[in-house]
Amino acid sequence: MVEVTEMVFRKVYIVLCAALLAAGDLCAQQVRVEPRIAGLEGNREYMSLLEQDAQLQIREDSIVNAVERARQQLREDPANRQRYSQEILQLESRIFEVRNAKGRLIDKINTIEQEWVLANLNGAAQQPAEPAAESPAGAIPDSLKVRNLVFNPYFREQLPEADYAALRRAQGLELDAVDYVNRYFANYGTICELAEAYAAAQTEADAGEIYDRYNTLQGFNRVLADSLAEAWNYIADNKGYAYGYLMDKLGQDAILAREEKRLSGAARELSALRGEVASDAVADYFLRKKVLVGYETAVAGLLGLTSARDSLRGVAAQLDGIDFRLPRIDVAQRYFLDYDSIAFSATPKYSYQHPIPECRVYEHGTIYRILLGTFNTKRAVSTFRGGVSALLSGRRG
Numbered sequence: 001m002v003e004v005t006e007m008v009f010r011k012v013y014i015v016l017c018a019a020l021l022a023a024g025d026l027c028a029q030q031v032r033v034e035p036r037i038a039g040l041e042g043n044r045e046y047m048s049l050l051e052q053d054a055q056l057q058i059r060e061d062s063i064v065n066a067v068e069r070a071r072q073q074l075r076e077d078p079a080n081r082q083r084y085s086q087e088i089l090q091l092e093s094r095i096f097e098v099r100n101a102k103g104r105l106i107d108k109i110n111t112i113e114q115e116w117v118l119a120n121l122n123g124a125a126q127q128p129a130e131p132a133a134e135s136p137a138g139a140i141p142d143s144l145k146v147r148n149l150v151f152n153p154y155f156r157e158q159l160p161e162a163d164y165a166a167l168r169r170a171q172g173l174e175l176d177a178v179d180y181v182n183r184y185f186a187n188y189g190t191i192c193e194l195a196e197a198y199a200a201a202q203t204e205a206d207a208g209e210i211y212d213r214y215n216t217l218q219g220f221n222r223v224l225a226d227s228l229a230e231a232w233n234y235i236a237d238n239k240g241y242a243y244g245y246l247m248d249k250l251g252q253d254a255i256l257a258r259e260e261k262r263l264s265g266a267a268r269e270l271s272a273l274r275g276e277v278a279s280d281a282v283a284d285y286f287l288r289k290k291v292l293v294g295y296e297t298a299v300a301g302l303l304g305l306t307s308a309r310d311s312l313r314g315v316a317a318q319l320d321g322i323d324f325r326l327p328r329i330d331v332a333q334r335y336f337l338d339y340d341s342i343a344f345s346a347t348p349k350y351s352y353q354h355p356i357p358e359c360r361v362y363e364h365g366t367i368y369r370i371l372l373g374t375f376n377t378k379r380a381v382s383t384f385r386g387g388v389s390a391l392l393s394g395r396r397g
Helices: 001-028 044-076 078-125 153-158 163-198 204-249 253-273 282-305 304-320 381-393
Strands: none
Touching: 001 044, 044 078, 078 163, 153 163, 163 204, 163 282, 163 381, 204 282, 253 282, 282 304
């Protein structure tokens, strides 16, 4: 009866998940998108990519909701922890696949946007000069006031060619950094589930499989954190230099002083978090990213790039809602040992025909069985007291 109930539940649960995903696909087919840059609405490939990105976002949201419901059921029904944990792992694997697909789409979308903006920058440079406006970038056409701060004629004109190329590369790496963070968070959620499943495992085989996967994901996250640190340091260094160059050129000492003060505060906060969070690199990214976005918002406002400024304000609001202070997860390896009861034998237990079995070698050491001696008659326990204590303390007895 129990097996039938569990089978029915599993079928209902899978059908429910499938229904949620199908509903997401149905809603995605009806989604309408707007171009992120005015002038690209006639590019069919670009608009199609935006629609696909919106569809994937709806699908991801549906799977995330299914994961939350499964976690709630896990809390309400701890007796079936292993089954729920397995289902959660499968759903999170699908989230990972969707996010990877979104990352590939975003790369294509940004490539089209960058090529279009750069092509129009050349056209804008050939236009007759207009009277000076109140803001340094006041003469920029509205069609070029895009959401992306970096791609605008003012930066191209005012920065040395090599510095502007580095700034553009830094902007391109922003998507890589977001992808590293998303993958890190997805792995971290799975690691939490594995830690709980490992603690509840009843057999050595199940525990070993879970522990191996736990170690693998921890290794993946260390690689992701290293990749994030490399990309983010390049982004922060080159963006900070470019913006600082322009602000110094425009005499904006107040903005420069405020930026330096905020960076110092972020450095102090990171120093306090070191060793307390799952990844120092992830914490560093979010702490300094908030500072950089605030800096970019001020620069966009100064240059009159209202679309970029409004977009950056939205990014700042998103960053404020992310809890990046993930606690460390350290799982100690468990040993499943079966101890035989003490027995006395009139004949030796081991011989040439029945040799002493080889000890199993564990990753963190080997557990030995020690033969203290053989006797013809039963001895008092006090006979072995000194020898046992010496062996336990590592001294010769």
